[in-house]
Amino acid sequence: MTQEQEELIRATVSVLKEHGVALTTHFYKRMFAYNPELKNVFNMGNQQNGRQQTALAMAVLAYAEHIENPGVLMPAVDAIGHKHTSLDIRPEHYLIVGKHLIAAIAEVLGDAATPALLEAWSLAYEQLAALMAGHERTIYQDKVQQTGGWSGWRPFIVKDKVVESEEITSFYLYPADGGAVAGFTPGQYISIRMFLPQLNLTQPRQYSISSTPNGAYYRISVKKETGSTHPDGIISNTLHQEVKIDDKIDVSAPAGTFVLGAATDRPLYFISGGVGLTPLMPMLEASLERNPKQPKVWIHGCKGSAAHAFKDRLAIWGRDHEALSCHFFYDNLSPDAVTTGWHQGWVDLGVLEETLAADGEYYLCGPAPFIRKHYDFLLSKGIPGHAIRFEEFGPASLY
Ligand SMILES: Cc1cc2nc3c(=O)[nH]c(=O)nc-3n(C[C@H](O)[C@H](O)[C@H](O)COP(=O)(O)OP(=O)(O)OC[C@H]3O[C@@H](n4cnc5c(N)ncnc54)[C@H](O)[C@@H]3O)c2cc1C
Ligand code: HEM
Structure with missing residues (x-):
């Protein structure tokens, strides 16, 4: 990318940030209209409450601000990479997101979106996508190289359901194939995915692993999210009310960067x-x-x-x-x-x-x-x- 292109990008970051909500809302609307299959990949609850809208597109803008020194973003790229790999995001998905993001930028900037500016943004996005997809490749490689490890989704069986409090119930998840499960660092989460007939969609959610590594199962402990002024949480209520022992749920391998640090004597x-x-x-x-x-x-x-x-x-x-x-x-x-x-x-x-x-x-x-x-x-x-x-x-x- 030329210096001129970097300057073009920097000059538009503040305008795009100002119109951040318009940009991101537009982007998701467009992407889900052209690629509705991605509604099965995103947490559509987060789309309702607007949080994910801000996360993805704003992250692209944050990158653009650090375009000459993307190294400062690596800790965040790592955390996002853990989330992406737990949702089975693959390099080809970046092409879809890129196409809709650049189109949304063009639509939000209107006449200010010159071909030179859009070319600069496309290059910036490609750089970030390459950085992220490359990092995610190493995370996938780490996952499959472990004993009991895998990448993508794997069917698990609910072998036990234990009420821990009036709001929280634990689910003991064993792989349906009878194999071992990968170890993890305490603090990590798994994603689960379930088909919801009422939405006609498959939906993922993350749950922290509440047991220690044991090679055989993962325990998750889920709070039933009841909404008083808004609808009840869809997956947590399905888990509490409908999921029975011996039911199958898809699970992705442990991920996450919020983990217990290395051994020390510090309190x-x-x-x-x-x-x-x-x-x-x-x-x-x-x-x-x-x-x-x-x-x-x-x-x-x-x-x-x-x-x-x-x-x-x-x-x-x-x-x-x-x-x-x-x-x-x-x-x-x-x-x-x-x-x-x-x-x-x-x-x-x-x-x-x-x-x-x-x-x-x-x-x-x-x-x-x-x-x-x-x-x-x-x-x-x-x-x-x-x-x-x-x-x-x-x-x-x-x-
Ligand atoms: C890393 C990570 C770890 C997690 N670990 C755990 C864990 O260990 N245990 C746990 O219980 N959860 C955990 N969660 C949260 C979990 O992933 C889900 O977000 C949670 O269970 C709610 O999902 P849901 O499908 O039931 O609710 P959703 O249907 O996604 O709804 C989310 C919330 O929005 C409200 N809502 C629904 N519709 C609307 C609307 N139209 N307007 C406004 N509000 C609305 C719901 O009442 C609910 O409170 C974790 C999340 C992350 C990211
Ligand atoms: C350069 C491109 C991208 C950036 C900067 C980006 C950034 C982000 C950020 C900041 C989050 C929130 C992280 C967290 O919750 O910890 C996130 C989550 C997520 N991203 Fe990306 N992302 C990019 C590309 C993609 C692609 C290509 C896809 C797949 C189509 C994707 C799908 C998701 C999903 C499904 C989540 C979880 C959020 C949810 O389910 O609501 N992202 N991304």
């Missing part, structure tokens, strides 16, 4: 809200096995006892491991139940300030406002950003 903090505890459960379990003496703090908030999943397991670990301390926050806790480790209200790291070590490693998972609040609080207390890892259960982005 570990696992901080979750609601169903956000699922990726942290195997992280805690693995760290208890790996280094029982390492200090660990489990901080969890939920509505109350009936909604509190895995509380018996945590009670056992808390009893058996001196190095583990637990703090639970309930929206509703009767005043006489407020004792050491039990708190009334939402998770408040302020009341635990003395236990927050400056050299700790922090893992956060929960809804976006939960993560933002605790991330900002930890930063304000001098915890460096690189020591705080987080995952939100929705589309992440490059910017």
Whole structure:
């Protein structure tokens, strides 16, 4: 790409960002009109709430801003690559996305979209697509080279369904072919895919693996998403209400970059809200096995006892491991139940300030406002950003 082309791109990034919603809405509308088969690949729930619209196209714009130094985007390219490979996105899909994205840019810019400008954007997109597809190839290669590993979708059988709380139920997934399953790093997720007759579509969703690696099965723990002012969550309710033992579900191999770090002696903090505890459960379990003496703090908030999943397991670990301390926050806790480790209200790291070590490693998972609040609080207390890892259960982005 010439310097002139790079300048053309930089000059239009701000205009496109300003019209970001128009651009992305237009792009998806166009793509799904010309390539309706892709409705089976995307999470159409995210299309409803607008989050994915912003993620993909805005990521392309973010890349354009760093066009002379795309290396700074590599951590994000890695995280997106994990999501893409867990959804079986292949290099040829990039051609489809590219075609519709450039057409949408032309339509949004109108007369300002000169042939030279569109050529520059096409080249920029091709560069990014090559970078991403190349990285994804290495992720697919890693997946298939593992014992029990695979790429794409593989049928699994639901061998057990265990109620963990009034909202969360676990599903034990074994491969239908009777083979082994790939290992994973605690914190990773799998994607599942199900055909939904009411939409006449297949739909994927991600679920963190809530068990530790065992070579035989994956356990996922799913919250039933009930909407009061909007429709109920479609896959979570199907799983809770309709999926029975011995039913088959397609599963893709473990993926994700929100994982337990390498072994150290630094104190570990696992901080979750609601169903956000699922990726942290195997992280805690693995760290208890790996280094029982390492200090660990489990901080969890939920509505109350009936909604509190895995509380018996945590009670056992808390009893058996001196190095583990637990703090639970309930929206509703009767005043006489407020004792050491039990708190009334939402998770408040302020009341635990003395236990927050400056050299700790922090893992956060929960809804976006939960993560933002605790991330900002930890930063304000001098915890460096690189020591705080987080995952939100929705589309992440490059910017
Ligand atoms: C990396 C990752 C890990 C995850 N791990 C877990 C996990 O371990 N456990 C877990 O339970 N979930 C997890 N999730 C979330 C999970 O993937 C699903 O998003 C969740 O189960 C909801 O899916 P659904 O099909 O039930 O809801 P959807 O049908 O996708 O709806 C999503 C939400 O939008 C609401 N909604 C539906 N229609 C509308 C509308 N028209 N307007 C406004 N709102 C609407 C629904 O009520 C629901 O709350 C994870 C997500 C990611 C990305
Ligand atoms: C340069 C091109 C692309 C960029 C910059 C890009 C960027 C992104 C980003 C930022 C996310 C959110 C990541 C996350 O949730 O963690 C995402 C998710 C996703 N991408 Fe891409 N992407 C590109 C190409 C593609 C292609 C070619 C496809 C396939 C047609 C695709 C399909 C998806 C899907 C299905 C998701 C999951 C989101 C959902 O289901 O709602 N992407 N992408």
